[in-house]
Amino acid sequence: MELIIDPPVLFLDEPTTGLDASTANSVLMLLKRMANSGRTIILSIHQPRYSIYRLFDSLTLLVGGRMVYHGPAQVALNYFSQIELDQEQLSLSLKGIEDRLVEEYKNSINYKRTKSELKRIIKGQDYSTRPKSRTVTYSTSFCHQFHWVFKRTIKNLMLNPQTSVAQVGVMILLALVVGAIFFGVKENSSGIQNRMGALFFISSNQCFSTMSSAELFIIERKLFVHEYISGYYRVSVYFLSKVLSDVLFLRTIPGIIFSCVIYWMIGLKATAEAFFIFLFSIVLVSYAATSMTLAISADQTVVTIANIFINNIFVLMMIFSGLLVNLPSVADWLNWLKYLSIPRYGLAAVEINEFTSLIFCDTRNTSGIEKRVCSTGEGFLNEQGVDYSTWGLWQNHLALGIMTLIFLIITYLKLRFIKKFT
Template identity: 30%
Template sequence: MGSLKTHVFENVVYKIKTVKEGCFKNSSKSEEEKMILKGISGIVSPGEMLAILGPSGSGKTTLLTGLGGRLVNGHLDGAITFNSKPFSNAMKRNTGFVTQDDVLYPHLTVTETLVFTALLRLPKTFSIEEKTVHAEAIIPQLGLTKCKDSIIGGPLLRGVSGGERKRVSIGQEMLINPSLLFLDEPTSGLDSTTALRIVSTLKDLAMGGRTVVMTIHQPSSRLFYMFDKVLLLSDGNPLYFGRGEDAMGYFSGIGFSPLVAMNPSDFLLDLSSGTLSDDPRVLSEGPRVDPTSVKQTLVVAFKTNLAENLKEQLKESEIQQVEEKLHEKKFNQWSNTWWQQFSVILRRGLKERKHESFSGLKVGQVLAVAFLCGLLWWKSNNIQDQIGLLFFYTNFWEFFPMFQAIFTFPQERLMLKKERSSGMYRLSAYFMARTVGDLPMELALPSIFTVITYWMAGLKPSVRSFFATLFSLLVNVLVSQGLGLAIGAMFMDQKSATVLGSVIMLSFTLAGGYFVQHVPSFISWIKYISISQYAYKLLLVSQYSPGETYSCGVNTTCLIEDFPSIKPLGLGDKATSVVALAIMLLGYRFLAYVILMRIGVTKK
């Protein structure tokens, strides 16, 4: 392989600021800068597979994430180049990155998962048919033919095996035919046979001219000797870089050699942990050696014996050092148009979430409440009871859609982070597709609820009044859904978002004009931002008109606008409620979008 196709990382240093609190509760906090990676260098060419080894906390994943351009916090310095150019966002779009956890949609089949990924990641110069054929061609290459029509599955849903899930994740990255493929712990949680199959697949990919870089915790001896190069880390320091088959000889040459045959990776991990066996038959160093001194000895040995040789390799590659912090200008070219991204994400979302959106439990819940309301308010002629039903409309169809929406972004955070970091689509395309995809069920259920309860409860038998009620209810649903999206995006934690959402919605409900009709002036501002008040007023206006009368005593009639539960809100100025809800409808969704833009899921 020519040097112009070599991936080089030289003197990579990564620092992150940590907050240190004082000993006492009110003591001041101070920031400390912690160095995670301490000058790591390496070189790997097409056709080679590099394994990054080390114990937990040694910096393996941090280094891999930094090399793949996916670190979003901290400060990364060093020269990271590929094809003699700084590793940029332009290259990242054509680089494969497989995370340790397989982030996949559980209800999609293997074929559907790969096809939707191909539709999003392959350039628009390919037709839909060509993208589909390309995705299906990956399946036999990864040995997924037998399970191609099986769903992925999840913790509570039976699907493909762990090894097959991992190969699907690899297949998603292989669709773009990457020259450089990063994998974080691809054998984690797999049995030795499945792990061997995965690494063998990766070895075949490397031999096809690709560069494969992976982290791996404790490979078997069979896996170890498949690696062309090995990088051993300890506390962010390099202890070894070179051919895998030469590792044991190197450590033996500096005085660290096992006296009995053992798995090379086990031996290397023992050394990088600074722990040597207490059994003198295993290691020549003898028992009870201080771990810190062992690590220091190995770090010094690396600088003395390997560092200079590695520098010579870097010089021979004729690649200049480039200070690359991986935070440079954004790359604005996309594989597909906005509309193509929107349509694919929308179709994928509808296919994935139809099992949840149209679940019997959710439909049954709404139908049960609807019929219960219809029976409780059966043909009611009492105005106070009818007003109570209208406020229940407002209350129920604020809480229900809000809590459904709160879970939207927290549940999809990992998927959104994975796909956005790969540059698969614009955030706006995802946001619009996700919002539009939820509309069918969000609007269908309240419509069914209204049809059932409206006529059972004996509300005004007028087509105009019915559709005015339905319109008011649907606007209430969409505004509450927008509030839920904003709260979910703000916290990305379902428990915290649920607590805040409950408090906000209860505040809106109490100030909505039904429970407390004379709100004290010092807290009356709540009613002006209350969804409940505006939606409740629209529902009242849909049923009652100024000038109508009702029986308020024996042979006595009163104006409907003077009814005690209606008078504080009144039946006029309908436009204000419509405008207020319209502003909230757009405002909450815009707020959710802005929050998503500012958090880590959008950083590439």
């Protein structure tokens, strides 16, 4: 993976650990060929066999964290063979021998050459204590990065289908249960209540079903940070890949299946136009709720904490959705909260779509005479304070779209500015 970005300098920490002798030799032969092509390779290694040792150009030896040799690898043996240890030093502890080796190196010509080279390198350089900003560079284009990151994200979903299958399965089961409860609603007063109950449940359920996306950026946080600072891909590439895969496979497809099952079981307005407006409204609610969930969880490190915040916000939004309380009767200093309610816009859209042009009639017995009393869907919407004009319908979709965009921007900014460097 580190070779993907073709780095000019490659650092390796014990690359032969856990490998058999043949494989370890093959790995080092590959590294040697890369070094010969102009790449600088720096690695740490313990007790290499001679066939590996002879591949090294430069060697640094440490004893207890102190340097005892730095120079050409092939002359190291001659260097140490020239150091004479008398009988008194040999009888000393290992610490005494280490101290002698450290002192010998400090007096060696290799040490003087190294110090001279370091002075030449740092001459004229600004080494103030102020930390330098880090800039991540990329070897590939945005489209190239997006292709592979999105492909990996989709492949991970396919290799671990439990989440998407469970999402679809739960949606189908819920649609069947709710569809059976509200099955075949009538066009009378009970039909008004049942329609409102069904539409309220559907719009609210679309919000709570998006809570699974809270872990989208949390579980891969360390992987994302590592790959980003290594220069594999841009933040925007990762953000778009994760959001698009989640929206497509866990929001759009389950939302379409859910709508197809529940809409016709309940017996809502049986026209193609009404159905597709209903479907569009439900999917937009899901998008807005998903983007809000991502905006809250993007900078969190614990899924449970994020879920607590999200759950409480959705509950508050439900109160101002337009069913549990009559919104025009709410005090002005609280009434503004309705403009932040995602289920309110969704419920208003599906309400307008369903109730307009419908007539609800009941037969009532008054003084022994049966009378047919009728009311219009538009009259009911007026009572609820809902604007059922064409603009009244589409302003809800526009509001959901704007909220989705704002929350996605917040999500991206959180990913862009989370602490990545230590």
